[in-house]
Amino acid sequence: MRITTGRRAVQGMGVVLGLFGVTGIGMTHILFPGLHCYACPWAITVCPVGLVQNLVIFGTVPFFWVGSMIVYGVVAARGFCGWFCPFGTLNDLLSFRRARIRSSLSYGKFLILLGTLVGAWALTDTVFCKLCPAASLEASIPYLFLGVAKVNGPFLIHMATLGATLLGMVLITRFWCRYLCPMGAILALFNRVSLLHLEWSGAECTGCETCVDACPMGIDPRQEHDGHNCIKCGACTESCVPDSLALRYGPRKAP
Amino acid sequence: MRQALAILLSALVLLASSGLAWSQEEILAWSVEPAALDVSAGGRAVARVRIENTSAREADDIELAWAGPEGFSLDPAPASVLVLAPFVSTTVEITVAATASAPQGEVQGNLEAIYTYCIDDLCYQIVAPVRLTLRVAPSTGPTPDIPVDAGTSANGEIETLGRGAWSAIVFGAVMLLLGLSGFLWWRTRHRPALVALLVIAGGVALGFGVSLDQHEQAQAVGAVLCTSCVGIETVETLAPRLSAAQVAAVERLTTPTELLVFYAPWCRSCPYAKELVGLVAAHNGLVRYRLVNAEVERDLAAQHGVTRAGRTVVPAIVHLGTGKVLFGVEDLGNRLVSLLQEAP
Numbered sequence: 306m307r308i309t310t311g312r313r314a315v316q317g318m319g320v321v322l323g324l325f326g327v328t329g330i331g332m333t334h335i336l337f338p339g340l341h342c343y344a345c346p347w348a349i350t351v352c353p354v355g356l357v358q359n360l361v362i363f364g365t366v367p368f369f370w371v372g373s374m375i376v377y378g379v380v381a382a383r384g385f386c387g388w389f390c391p392f393g394t395l396n397d398l399l400s401f402r403r404a405r406i407r408s409s410l411s412y413g414k415f416l417i418l419l420g421t422l423v424g425a426w427a428l429t430d431t432v433f434c435k436l437c438p439a440a441s442l443e444a445s446i447p448y449l450f451l452g453v454a455k456v457n458g459p460f461l462i463h464m465a466t467l468g469a470t471l472l473g474m475v476l477i478t479r480f481w482c483r484y485l486c487p488m489g490a491i492l493a494l495f496n497r498v499s500l501l502h503l504e505w506s507g508a509e510c511t512g513c514e515t516c517v518d519a520c521p522m523g524i525d526p527r528q529e530h531d532g533h534n535c536i537k538c539g540a541c542t543e544s545c546v547p548d549s550l551a552l553r554y555g556p557r558k559a560p
Numbered sequence: 561m562r563q564a565l566a567i568l569l570s571a572l573v574l575l576a577s578s579g580l581a582w583s584q585e586e587i588l589a590w591s592v593e594p595a596a597l598d599v600s601a602g603g604r605a606v607a608r609v610r611i612e613n614t615s616a617r618e619a620d621d622i623e624l625a626w627a628g629p630e631g632f633s634l635d636p637a638p639a640s641v642l643v644l645a646p647f648v649s650t651t652v653e654i655t656v657a658a659t660a661s662a663p664q665g666e667v668q669g670n671l672e673a674i675y676t677y678c679i680d681d682l683c684y685q686i687v688a689p690v691r692l693t694l695r696v697a698p699s700t701g702p703t704p705d706i707p708v709d710a711g712t713s714a715n716g717e718i719e720t721l722g723r724g725a726w727s728a729i730v731f732g733a734v735m736l737l738l739g740l741s742g743f744l745w746w747r748t749r750h751r752p753a754l755v756a757l758l759v760i761a762g763g764v765a766l767g768f769g770v771s772l773d774q775h776e777q778a779q780a781v782g783a784v785l786c787t788s789c790v791g792i793e794t795v796e797t798l799a800p801r802l803s804a805a806q807v808a809a810v811e812r813l814t815t816p817t818e819l820l821v822f823y824a825p826w827c828r829s830c831p832y833a834k835e836l837v838g839l840v841a842a843h844n845g846l847v848r849y850r851l852v853n854a855e856v857e858r859d860l861a862a863q864h865g866v867t868r869a870g871r872t873v874v875p876a877i878v879h880l881g882t883g884k885v886l887f888g889v890e891d892l893g894n895r896l897v898s899l900l901q902e903a904p
Binding site for chain 1: 734768792
Protein backbone atom coordinates (compact mmCIF):
# COMPACT_ATOMS: atom_id res chain seq x y z
CA MET A 306 0.00 0.00 0.00
CA ARG A 307 1.33 3.40 -0.90
CA ILE A 308 2.03 5.68 2.02
CA THR A 309 -0.25 8.36 0.60
CA THR A 310 -3.19 5.93 0.50
CA GLY A 311 -2.63 4.97 4.12
CA ARG A 312 -2.17 8.60 5.06
CA ARG A 313 -5.44 9.62 3.42
CA ALA A 314 -7.19 6.88 5.41
CA VAL A 315 -5.66 8.11 8.68
CA GLN A 316 -6.49 11.72 7.76
CA GLY A 317 -10.07 10.54 7.20
CA MET A 318 -10.03 9.10 10.72
CA GLY A 319 -8.84 12.48 12.00
CA VAL A 320 -11.82 14.16 10.34
CA VAL A 321 -14.16 11.48 11.71
CA LEU A 322 -12.80 11.98 15.25
CA GLY A 323 -13.09 15.74 14.78
CA LEU A 324 -16.76 15.47 13.88
CA PHE A 325 -17.69 12.46 16.02
CA GLY A 326 -20.10 14.63 17.98
CA VAL A 327 -22.73 14.02 15.26
CA THR A 328 -23.28 10.67 16.98
CA GLY A 329 -24.48 12.51 20.08
CA ILE A 330 -21.34 11.90 22.13
CA GLY A 331 -20.57 15.01 24.13
CA MET A 332 -17.26 16.62 24.93
CA THR A 333 -14.60 14.23 26.23
CA HIS A 334 -11.46 14.94 28.26
CA ILE A 335 -9.12 14.32 25.32
CA LEU A 336 -6.98 17.07 23.86
CA PHE A 337 -6.97 16.90 20.06
CA PRO A 338 -3.50 16.26 18.62
CA GLY A 339 -3.98 18.94 16.00
CA LEU A 340 -5.77 22.20 15.32
CA HIS A 341 -9.47 21.48 15.69
CA CYS A 342 -11.79 24.00 17.36
CA TYR A 343 -13.55 22.75 20.50
CA ALA A 344 -16.34 25.16 19.73
CA CYS A 345 -17.12 23.18 16.58
CA PRO A 346 -20.67 21.92 17.21
CA TRP A 347 -19.56 18.34 16.51
CA ALA A 348 -16.21 18.39 18.33
CA ILE A 349 -15.70 15.84 21.10
CA THR A 350 -12.13 16.87 21.87
CA VAL A 351 -10.52 19.97 23.33
CA CYS A 352 -8.31 22.23 21.21
CA PRO A 353 -4.91 22.46 22.95
CA VAL A 354 -4.33 26.02 21.71
CA GLY A 355 -7.74 27.16 22.93
CA LEU A 356 -7.31 25.36 26.25
CA VAL A 357 -3.84 26.69 27.02
CA GLN A 358 -5.11 30.25 26.57
CA ASN A 359 -7.87 29.57 29.07
CA LEU A 360 -5.35 28.02 31.47
CA VAL A 361 -3.18 31.12 31.20
CA ILE A 362 -6.23 33.28 31.91
CA PHE A 363 -7.30 31.08 34.84
CA GLY A 364 -3.76 31.02 36.21
CA THR A 365 -3.63 27.23 36.20
CA VAL A 366 -0.26 25.49 36.08
CA PRO A 367 -1.00 23.33 33.02
CA PHE A 368 0.16 19.87 34.11
CA PHE A 369 -2.47 17.97 32.15
CA TRP A 370 -1.86 20.08 29.06
CA VAL A 371 1.94 19.78 29.22
CA GLY A 372 1.69 16.03 29.84
CA SER A 373 -0.65 15.53 26.89
CA MET A 374 1.58 17.55 24.59
CA ILE A 375 4.66 15.56 25.61
CA VAL A 376 2.79 12.31 24.94
CA TYR A 377 1.69 13.50 21.50
CA GLY A 378 5.20 14.82 20.87
CA VAL A 379 6.82 11.48 21.66
CA VAL A 380 4.22 9.48 19.70
CA ALA A 381 4.43 11.38 16.43
CA ALA A 382 5.13 15.12 16.97
CA ARG A 383 4.42 16.87 13.66
CA GLY A 384 3.43 13.52 12.21
CA PHE A 385 -0.01 14.50 13.51
CA CYS A 386 0.11 17.53 11.14
CA GLY A 387 0.83 15.28 8.19
CA TRP A 388 -1.36 12.34 9.12
CA PHE A 389 -4.21 13.40 11.38
CA CYS A 390 -5.00 17.11 11.74
CA PRO A 391 -8.22 18.02 9.87
CA PHE A 392 -6.96 21.53 9.18
CA GLY A 393 -3.75 19.99 7.81
CA THR A 394 -5.94 17.79 5.63
CA LEU A 395 -7.66 20.90 4.29
CA ASN A 396 -4.21 22.27 3.48
CA ASP A 397 -3.52 19.04 1.57
CA LEU A 398 -6.80 19.24 -0.34
CA LEU A 399 -5.94 22.76 -1.49
CA SER A 400 -2.40 21.87 -2.55
CA PHE A 401 -1.84 23.15 -6.05
CA ARG A 402 1.49 24.93 -6.07
CA ARG A 403 4.65 23.66 -4.46
CA ALA A 404 7.35 26.12 -3.47
CA ARG A 405 10.49 25.94 -1.35
CA ILE A 406 9.96 27.00 2.22
CA ARG A 407 11.28 30.33 3.44
CA SER A 408 13.13 29.09 6.46
CA SER A 409 13.19 32.39 8.31
CA LEU A 410 9.42 32.83 7.90
CA SER A 411 8.78 29.33 9.21
CA TYR A 412 9.77 30.56 12.69
CA GLY A 413 6.61 32.67 12.47
CA LYS A 414 4.60 29.81 13.96
CA PHE A 415 6.69 29.97 17.15
CA LEU A 416 6.11 33.71 17.33
CA ILE A 417 2.37 33.14 16.89
CA LEU A 418 2.42 30.56 19.69
CA LEU A 419 4.30 32.98 21.92
CA GLY A 420 1.93 35.81 20.91
CA THR A 421 -1.05 33.57 21.68
CA LEU A 422 0.20 32.94 25.22
CA VAL A 423 1.29 36.50 25.87
CA GLY A 424 -1.99 37.80 24.40
CA ALA A 425 -4.01 35.55 26.71
CA TRP A 426 -1.94 36.67 29.69
CA ALA A 427 -1.84 40.38 28.91
CA LEU A 428 -5.43 40.79 27.71
CA THR A 429 -7.00 37.93 29.73
CA ASP A 430 -8.76 36.89 26.57
CA THR A 431 -8.58 34.05 24.05
CA VAL A 432 -7.19 36.36 21.40
CA PHE A 433 -5.95 33.66 19.03
CA CYS A 434 -9.37 31.95 18.92
CA LYS A 435 -10.88 35.16 17.60
CA LEU A 436 -8.53 35.10 14.64
CA CYS A 437 -8.15 31.35 14.18
CA PRO A 438 -9.15 30.21 10.67
CA ALA A 439 -10.04 26.75 12.02
CA ALA A 440 -12.53 28.39 14.40
CA SER A 441 -13.86 30.43 11.46
CA LEU A 442 -14.55 27.29 9.49
CA GLU A 443 -15.58 24.95 12.26
CA ALA A 444 -17.44 27.27 14.66
CA SER A 445 -18.39 30.65 13.18
CA ILE A 446 -19.96 29.27 10.00
CA PRO A 447 -21.85 26.34 11.62
CA TYR A 448 -23.16 28.58 14.42
CA LEU A 449 -24.43 31.07 11.85
CA PHE A 450 -26.75 28.32 10.61
CA LEU A 451 -27.58 27.20 14.15
CA GLY A 452 -28.88 30.67 15.01
CA VAL A 453 -26.21 31.57 17.57
CA ALA A 454 -23.77 33.60 15.44
CA LYS A 455 -24.65 36.68 13.42
CA VAL A 456 -22.89 38.48 10.61
CA ASN A 457 -21.16 41.05 12.82
CA GLY A 458 -17.66 42.46 13.29
CA PRO A 459 -16.11 39.36 14.94
CA PHE A 460 -17.70 37.13 12.29
CA LEU A 461 -16.27 39.23 9.46
CA ILE A 462 -12.82 39.18 11.10
CA HIS A 463 -13.08 35.38 11.19
CA MET A 464 -14.06 35.27 7.54
CA ALA A 465 -11.15 37.56 6.63
CA THR A 466 -8.59 35.34 8.37
CA LEU A 467 -10.16 32.24 6.85
CA GLY A 468 -10.15 33.78 3.39
CA ALA A 469 -6.53 34.89 3.68
CA THR A 470 -5.46 31.47 4.95
CA LEU A 471 -7.33 29.62 2.19
CA LEU A 472 -5.72 31.90 -0.38
CA GLY A 473 -2.33 31.17 1.14
CA MET A 474 -3.02 27.43 0.99
CA VAL A 475 -4.00 27.64 -2.67
CA LEU A 476 -0.87 29.62 -3.55
CA ILE A 477 1.58 27.57 -1.46
CA THR A 478 1.16 23.97 -0.32
CA ARG A 479 0.68 23.60 3.45
CA PHE A 480 0.92 27.39 3.83
CA TRP A 481 -0.74 27.42 7.25
CA CYS A 482 1.32 24.48 8.54
CA ARG A 483 4.60 25.97 7.31
CA TYR A 484 4.39 29.45 8.68
CA LEU A 485 1.51 30.11 11.03
CA CYS A 486 0.12 27.15 12.97
CA PRO A 487 0.73 27.44 16.75
CA MET A 488 -0.29 23.81 17.22
CA GLY A 489 2.36 22.85 14.68
CA ALA A 490 4.82 24.92 16.73
CA ILE A 491 3.95 22.99 19.90
CA LEU A 492 4.36 19.61 18.18
CA ALA A 493 7.52 20.82 16.42
CA LEU A 494 9.25 21.06 19.80
CA PHE A 495 9.34 17.26 19.84
CA ASN A 496 10.09 16.63 16.16
CA ARG A 497 13.65 15.47 16.83
CA VAL A 498 12.71 12.79 19.33
CA SER A 499 9.33 11.50 18.13
CA LEU A 500 8.95 7.79 17.52
CA LEU A 501 7.54 8.47 14.04
CA HIS A 502 10.52 9.70 12.04
CA LEU A 503 12.21 9.85 8.67
CA GLU A 504 15.52 8.14 8.03
CA TRP A 505 17.89 9.19 5.28
CA SER A 506 20.72 7.02 4.07
CA GLY A 507 23.27 9.23 2.35
CA ALA A 508 25.14 6.28 0.88
CA GLU A 509 22.27 5.36 -1.44
CA CYS A 510 21.25 8.92 -2.38
CA THR A 511 21.91 9.86 -5.99
CA GLY A 512 21.22 13.55 -5.42
CA CYS A 513 18.32 13.64 -7.89
CA GLU A 514 16.30 15.92 -5.56
CA THR A 515 12.92 14.39 -6.47
CA CYS A 516 12.27 14.29 -2.70
CA VAL A 517 12.72 18.05 -2.56
CA ASP A 518 10.17 18.50 -5.36
CA ALA A 519 7.74 16.09 -3.68
CA CYS A 520 7.80 17.68 -0.20
CA PRO A 521 4.57 19.61 0.48
CA MET A 522 6.36 21.61 3.18
CA GLY A 523 9.01 22.71 0.70
CA ILE A 524 11.98 21.46 2.73
CA ASP A 525 14.93 19.34 1.67
CA PRO A 526 14.04 16.06 3.43
CA ARG A 527 17.64 14.85 3.24
CA GLN A 528 18.90 17.70 5.40
CA GLU A 529 15.82 18.82 7.33
CA HIS A 530 13.94 15.60 8.13
CA ASP A 531 14.58 16.19 11.83
CA GLY A 532 13.84 19.91 11.68
CA HIS A 533 10.72 21.67 12.92
CA ASN A 534 9.16 21.84 9.45
CA CYS A 535 9.00 18.12 8.60
CA ILE A 536 5.46 16.80 9.01
CA LYS A 537 6.55 13.19 8.41
CA CYS A 538 3.96 12.72 5.68
CA GLY A 539 6.24 10.36 3.74
CA ALA A 540 5.71 12.01 0.33
CA CYS A 541 9.49 12.15 -0.12
CA THR A 542 9.90 8.43 0.60
CA GLU A 543 7.48 7.59 -2.21
CA SER A 544 9.34 9.74 -4.69
CA CYS A 545 12.79 8.42 -3.74
CA VAL A 546 13.83 5.85 -6.35
CA PRO A 547 16.89 4.42 -4.56
CA ASP A 548 14.90 4.23 -1.31
CA SER A 549 17.39 6.29 0.61
CA LEU A 550 14.53 7.91 2.57
CA ALA A 551 12.23 5.83 4.74
CA LEU A 552 9.47 6.50 7.26
CA ARG A 553 10.07 4.53 10.46
CA TYR A 554 8.33 4.07 13.79
CA GLY A 555 10.28 3.33 16.94
CA PRO A 556 13.47 4.40 18.65
CA ARG A 557 15.93 6.11 16.34
CA LYS A 558 19.36 4.92 15.50
CA ALA A 559 22.10 6.75 17.34
CA PRO A 560 23.79 9.19 14.96
CA MET B 561 23.80 27.09 15.01
CA ARG B 562 20.29 26.95 13.58
CA GLN B 563 19.59 23.76 15.52
CA ALA B 564 20.78 25.36 18.75
CA LEU B 565 18.52 28.33 18.04
CA ALA B 566 15.55 26.04 17.43
CA ILE B 567 16.16 24.18 20.71
CA LEU B 568 16.53 27.44 22.61
CA LEU B 569 13.34 28.80 21.06
CA SER B 570 11.54 25.55 21.83
CA ALA B 571 12.60 25.61 25.45
CA LEU B 572 11.57 29.26 25.75
CA VAL B 573 8.13 28.57 24.31
CA LEU B 574 7.57 25.59 26.61
CA LEU B 575 8.73 27.59 29.60
CA ALA B 576 6.54 30.48 28.55
CA SER B 577 3.49 28.24 28.29
CA SER B 578 4.00 27.03 31.83
CA GLY B 579 5.61 30.10 33.31
CA LEU B 580 3.03 32.59 32.16
CA ALA B 581 0.30 30.55 33.74
CA TRP B 582 2.36 30.29 36.92
CA SER B 583 2.57 34.04 37.23
CA GLN B 584 -1.17 34.41 37.85
CA GLU B 585 -1.14 32.82 41.21
CA GLU B 586 -3.93 32.32 43.65
CA ILE B 587 -4.15 35.04 46.29
CA LEU B 588 -6.78 33.43 48.49
CA ALA B 589 -6.31 30.54 50.93
CA TRP B 590 -9.28 28.27 51.55
CA SER B 591 -10.30 26.05 54.41
CA VAL B 592 -13.53 24.25 55.14
CA GLU B 593 -15.16 23.57 58.51
CA PRO B 594 -15.91 20.88 59.50
CA ALA B 595 -13.09 18.80 58.12
CA ALA B 596 -15.61 16.06 57.26
CA LEU B 597 -19.21 17.04 56.72
CA ASP B 598 -21.90 14.54 57.72
CA VAL B 599 -24.92 14.52 55.43
CA SER B 600 -27.58 11.93 54.75
CA ALA B 601 -28.81 10.98 51.29
CA GLY B 602 -31.72 13.29 50.46
CA GLY B 603 -30.70 15.70 53.22
CA ARG B 604 -28.67 18.86 53.74
CA ALA B 605 -25.78 19.98 55.86
CA VAL B 606 -24.14 23.31 56.39
CA ALA B 607 -20.41 23.95 56.23
CA ARG B 608 -18.34 27.10 56.53
CA VAL B 609 -15.72 28.05 54.00
CA ARG B 610 -13.06 30.35 55.41
CA ILE B 611 -11.45 32.59 52.81
CA GLU B 612 -8.22 34.37 53.64
CA ASN B 613 -6.73 36.97 51.36
CA THR B 614 -2.98 36.38 51.65
CA SER B 615 -1.92 39.17 49.33
CA ALA B 616 -1.78 42.93 49.15
CA ARG B 617 -4.36 42.85 46.34
CA GLU B 618 -8.10 43.16 46.69
CA ALA B 619 -10.08 40.10 45.61
CA ASP B 620 -13.44 40.76 43.95
CA ASP B 621 -16.61 38.85 43.11
CA ILE B 622 -15.76 35.66 44.97
CA GLU B 623 -18.25 32.95 44.03
CA LEU B 624 -18.48 29.34 45.11
CA ALA B 625 -20.15 26.64 43.03
CA TRP B 626 -20.46 22.88 43.28
CA ALA B 627 -18.12 21.14 40.83
CA GLY B 628 -18.83 17.49 41.51
CA PRO B 629 -19.40 14.68 42.02
CA GLU B 630 -22.99 14.38 40.84
CA GLY B 631 -25.72 13.85 43.40
CA PHE B 632 -24.90 16.99 45.38
CA SER B 633 -25.50 20.68 44.97
CA LEU B 634 -25.25 23.93 46.87
CA ASP B 635 -28.84 24.81 47.65
CA PRO B 636 -29.45 27.63 48.17
CA ALA B 637 -26.53 29.05 46.20
CA PRO B 638 -24.10 30.76 48.61
CA ALA B 639 -23.88 34.53 48.63
CA SER B 640 -21.05 36.10 46.65
CA VAL B 641 -18.34 38.02 48.46
CA LEU B 642 -18.13 41.25 46.48
CA VAL B 643 -14.84 42.51 47.90
CA LEU B 644 -12.22 40.93 50.16
CA ALA B 645 -9.64 43.48 51.23
CA PRO B 646 -5.91 42.60 51.44
CA PHE B 647 -4.92 40.34 54.37
CA VAL B 648 -8.53 40.04 55.51
CA SER B 649 -10.47 36.84 56.17
CA THR B 650 -14.14 36.07 55.86
CA THR B 651 -16.38 33.05 56.17
CA VAL B 652 -19.10 31.95 53.76
CA GLU B 653 -21.75 29.50 54.83
CA ILE B 654 -22.65 26.84 52.28
CA THR B 655 -25.50 24.33 52.36
CA VAL B 656 -24.66 21.04 50.68
CA ALA B 657 -27.80 19.23 49.51
CA ALA B 658 -27.51 15.52 48.73
CA THR B 659 -30.03 13.79 46.49
CA ALA B 660 -31.57 10.49 47.55
CA SER B 661 -29.34 8.71 45.03
CA ALA B 662 -26.12 10.46 46.12
CA PRO B 663 -23.13 8.12 46.52
CA GLN B 664 -22.75 6.93 50.10
CA GLY B 665 -19.74 6.60 52.35
CA GLU B 666 -16.83 9.03 52.35
CA VAL B 667 -17.02 11.19 49.27
CA GLN B 668 -14.52 13.79 48.10
CA GLY B 669 -16.57 16.85 47.21
CA ASN B 670 -15.25 19.58 44.95
CA LEU B 671 -16.17 23.21 45.06
CA GLU B 672 -15.06 25.68 42.46
CA ALA B 673 -14.17 29.14 43.67
CA ILE B 674 -14.01 31.95 41.14
CA TYR B 675 -12.76 35.42 41.81
CA THR B 676 -10.85 38.22 40.19
CA TYR B 677 -8.02 40.47 41.24
CA CYS B 678 -6.16 43.22 39.48
CA ILE B 679 -2.57 44.39 39.32
CA ASP B 680 -2.71 47.91 37.95
CA ASP B 681 -4.69 47.64 34.71
CA LEU B 682 -4.31 43.88 34.39
CA CYS B 683 -7.06 41.81 35.93
CA TYR B 684 -7.04 38.06 36.35
CA GLN B 685 -9.87 35.66 36.86
CA ILE B 686 -8.83 32.79 39.07
CA VAL B 687 -10.62 29.48 39.28
CA ALA B 688 -9.52 27.62 42.39
CA PRO B 689 -10.55 24.14 43.46
CA VAL B 690 -11.72 23.83 47.06
CA ARG B 691 -12.18 20.34 48.43
CA LEU B 692 -14.31 19.09 51.23
CA THR B 693 -14.90 15.63 52.58
CA LEU B 694 -18.48 14.41 52.87
CA ARG B 695 -19.60 11.46 54.96
CA VAL B 696 -22.83 10.44 53.32
CA ALA B 697 -25.17 8.24 55.35
CA PRO B 698 -28.26 6.46 53.98
CA SER B 699 -31.51 8.40 54.06
CA THR B 700 -32.88 8.65 57.60
CA GLY B 701 -36.45 9.69 56.92
CA PRO B 702 -38.53 12.65 55.87
CA THR B 703 -36.56 15.31 57.81
CA PRO B 704 -33.00 14.33 57.18
CA ASP B 705 -31.34 17.70 57.71
CA ILE B 706 -28.29 17.34 59.88
CA PRO B 707 -27.10 20.28 61.93
CA VAL B 708 -23.72 21.81 61.51
CA ASP B 709 -20.95 19.89 63.15
CA ALA B 710 -18.36 22.44 64.05
CA GLY B 711 -14.87 21.10 63.66
CA THR B 712 -11.45 22.50 63.14
CA SER B 713 -10.27 24.20 60.02
CA ALA B 714 -6.78 22.78 60.29
CA ASN B 715 -7.24 19.98 57.79
CA GLY B 716 -8.55 22.26 55.10
CA GLU B 717 -5.63 24.62 55.42
CA ILE B 718 -3.08 21.84 55.43
CA GLU B 719 -4.70 20.30 52.38
CA THR B 720 -4.66 23.59 50.47
CA LEU B 721 -1.05 24.29 51.33
CA GLY B 722 -0.14 20.68 50.56
CA ARG B 723 -1.57 20.89 47.08
CA GLY B 724 0.38 24.06 46.36
CA ALA B 725 3.59 22.50 47.63
CA TRP B 726 3.04 19.37 45.55
CA SER B 727 2.33 21.52 42.49
CA ALA B 728 5.64 23.29 42.97
CA ILE B 729 7.51 20.00 43.46
CA VAL B 730 5.96 18.32 40.41
CA PHE B 731 6.40 21.45 38.30
CA GLY B 732 10.07 21.54 39.31
CA ALA B 733 10.48 17.83 38.59
CA VAL B 734 8.93 18.12 35.13
CA MET B 735 11.08 21.13 34.31
CA LEU B 736 14.15 19.28 35.59
CA LEU B 737 13.38 16.29 33.40
CA LEU B 738 12.83 18.51 30.38
CA GLY B 739 16.06 20.36 31.14
CA LEU B 740 17.88 17.06 31.48
CA SER B 741 16.43 16.00 28.12
CA GLY B 742 17.81 19.17 26.56
CA PHE B 743 21.21 18.60 28.18
CA LEU B 744 21.26 15.01 26.95
CA TRP B 745 20.41 16.16 23.45
CA TRP B 746 23.18 18.71 23.53
CA ARG B 747 25.84 16.39 24.97
CA THR B 748 25.14 12.93 23.60
CA ARG B 749 22.11 12.92 21.29
CA HIS B 750 21.33 9.54 22.78
CA ARG B 751 17.74 9.42 21.65
CA PRO B 752 16.35 6.38 23.51
CA ALA B 753 17.35 8.01 26.81
CA LEU B 754 15.79 11.28 25.64
CA VAL B 755 12.54 9.54 24.78
CA ALA B 756 12.55 7.75 28.16
CA LEU B 757 13.04 11.04 30.02
CA LEU B 758 10.29 12.73 28.05
CA VAL B 759 7.92 9.84 28.64
CA ILE B 760 8.58 10.06 32.39
CA ALA B 761 8.12 13.85 32.37
CA GLY B 762 4.92 13.55 30.31
CA GLY B 763 3.56 10.75 32.47
CA VAL B 764 4.25 12.64 35.71
CA ALA B 765 2.69 15.85 34.38
CA LEU B 766 -0.32 14.04 32.95
CA GLY B 767 -0.90 11.96 36.07
CA PHE B 768 -0.56 14.93 38.41
CA GLY B 769 -2.84 16.99 36.15
CA VAL B 770 -5.50 14.30 36.34
CA SER B 771 -5.14 14.12 40.13
CA LEU B 772 -5.88 17.86 40.19
CA ASP B 773 -8.95 17.26 37.99
CA GLN B 774 -7.42 19.33 35.21
CA HIS B 775 -8.91 16.91 32.68
CA GLU B 776 -12.34 17.86 34.04
CA GLN B 777 -11.42 21.51 33.69
CA ALA B 778 -10.42 20.88 30.05
CA GLN B 779 -13.68 19.08 29.37
CA ALA B 780 -15.69 21.88 31.00
CA VAL B 781 -13.96 24.50 28.85
CA GLY B 782 -14.75 22.48 25.73
CA ALA B 783 -18.32 21.58 26.63
CA VAL B 784 -19.54 25.14 27.13
CA LEU B 785 -19.49 27.59 24.25
CA CYS B 786 -18.98 31.18 25.33
CA THR B 787 -20.15 33.37 22.46
CA SER B 788 -17.53 36.02 23.06
CA CYS B 789 -14.64 33.62 23.59
CA VAL B 790 -14.36 32.24 20.06
CA GLY B 791 -15.32 35.47 18.34
CA ILE B 792 -19.00 34.92 17.64
CA GLU B 793 -19.59 38.36 19.12
CA THR B 794 -17.65 41.16 20.80
CA VAL B 795 -16.83 40.88 24.51
CA GLU B 796 -19.03 43.19 26.56
CA THR B 797 -17.26 44.20 29.75
CA LEU B 798 -18.84 47.60 30.46
CA ALA B 799 -21.64 47.91 33.00
CA PRO B 800 -25.03 47.55 31.30
CA ARG B 801 -27.43 50.48 31.10
CA LEU B 802 -31.11 50.67 30.24
CA SER B 803 -32.42 53.56 28.18
CA ALA B 804 -35.38 55.60 29.45
CA ALA B 805 -37.63 53.87 26.92
CA GLN B 806 -36.44 50.44 28.05
CA VAL B 807 -36.99 51.32 31.73
CA ALA B 808 -40.51 52.56 30.91
CA ALA B 809 -41.25 49.35 28.98
CA VAL B 810 -40.02 47.22 31.89
CA GLU B 811 -42.05 49.19 34.42
CA ARG B 812 -45.18 48.68 32.32
CA LEU B 813 -44.92 44.89 32.54
CA THR B 814 -47.83 43.40 34.48
CA THR B 815 -47.22 39.66 34.07
CA PRO B 816 -45.00 37.83 36.57
CA THR B 817 -42.02 36.47 34.68
CA GLU B 818 -39.27 34.05 35.63
CA LEU B 819 -35.95 34.00 33.84
CA LEU B 820 -33.01 31.63 34.00
CA VAL B 821 -29.65 33.22 33.28
CA PHE B 822 -27.07 30.65 32.21
CA TYR B 823 -23.44 31.63 32.61
CA ALA B 824 -19.97 30.13 32.88
CA PRO B 825 -17.56 31.48 35.48
CA TRP B 826 -14.84 32.15 32.92
CA CYS B 827 -17.08 33.71 30.25
CA ARG B 828 -16.21 37.39 29.96
CA SER B 829 -19.56 38.58 28.63
CA CYS B 830 -21.63 36.67 31.18
CA PRO B 831 -21.32 39.29 33.96
CA TYR B 832 -22.89 41.80 31.55
CA ALA B 833 -25.89 39.52 30.95
CA LYS B 834 -26.24 38.81 34.69
CA GLU B 835 -26.04 42.51 35.58
CA LEU B 836 -28.53 43.49 32.87
CA VAL B 837 -31.11 40.99 34.08
CA GLY B 838 -30.53 42.21 37.64
CA LEU B 839 -31.08 45.78 36.46
CA VAL B 840 -34.36 44.85 34.78
CA ALA B 841 -35.53 42.97 37.88
CA ALA B 842 -34.70 46.00 40.02
CA HIS B 843 -37.10 48.08 37.92
CA ASN B 844 -40.00 45.64 38.13
CA GLY B 845 -40.55 43.23 41.01
CA LEU B 846 -42.61 40.95 38.78
CA VAL B 847 -39.42 39.94 36.95
CA ARG B 848 -37.66 37.22 38.92
CA TYR B 849 -34.56 35.39 37.86
CA ARG B 850 -32.12 32.68 38.85
CA LEU B 851 -28.46 32.51 37.92
CA VAL B 852 -27.41 29.07 36.68
CA ASN B 853 -23.82 27.92 36.28
CA ALA B 854 -24.01 26.14 32.92
CA GLU B 855 -20.88 24.13 33.68
CA VAL B 856 -22.51 22.57 36.71
CA GLU B 857 -26.15 22.31 35.62
CA ARG B 858 -25.76 21.02 32.08
CA ASP B 859 -28.93 18.90 32.28
CA LEU B 860 -30.96 21.98 33.14
CA ALA B 861 -29.35 23.78 30.21
CA ALA B 862 -30.28 20.94 27.85
CA GLN B 863 -33.80 20.84 29.26
CA HIS B 864 -34.34 24.52 28.47
CA GLY B 865 -32.80 24.47 25.00
CA VAL B 866 -29.62 26.32 25.96
CA THR B 867 -27.64 23.89 23.82
CA ARG B 868 -26.81 23.86 20.16
CA ALA B 869 -25.57 20.59 18.69
CA GLY B 870 -24.81 19.30 22.19
CA ARG B 871 -22.82 22.38 23.23
CA THR B 872 -24.11 24.54 26.08
CA VAL B 873 -24.06 28.16 24.92
CA VAL B 874 -23.48 31.04 27.34
CA PRO B 875 -24.56 33.65 28.16
CA ALA B 876 -28.16 32.59 27.62
CA ILE B 877 -31.40 33.91 29.10
CA VAL B 878 -34.44 31.62 29.18
CA HIS B 879 -38.00 32.93 29.57
CA LEU B 880 -39.67 30.18 31.58
CA GLY B 881 -43.16 31.26 30.42
CA THR B 882 -42.56 31.16 26.68
CA GLY B 883 -39.51 28.89 26.65
CA LYS B 884 -37.70 31.33 24.37
CA VAL B 885 -33.93 31.68 24.67
CA LEU B 886 -31.69 34.68 24.06
CA PHE B 887 -28.03 33.95 23.33
CA GLY B 888 -25.13 36.37 23.66
CA VAL B 889 -25.07 40.01 24.66
CA GLU B 890 -25.32 41.88 21.37
CA ASP B 891 -28.19 44.38 21.61
CA LEU B 892 -29.31 42.43 24.67
CA GLY B 893 -31.19 45.33 26.28
CA ASN B 894 -33.67 45.60 23.43
CA ARG B 895 -33.91 41.84 22.94
CA LEU B 896 -34.57 41.26 26.64
CA VAL B 897 -37.30 43.90 26.80
CA SER B 898 -38.95 42.35 23.70
CA LEU B 899 -38.70 38.92 25.31
CA LEU B 900 -40.39 40.16 28.48
CA GLN B 901 -43.16 41.84 26.52
CA GLU B 902 -44.18 38.57 24.90
CA ALA B 903 -47.14 36.97 26.62
CA PRO B 904 -46.70 33.32 27.65
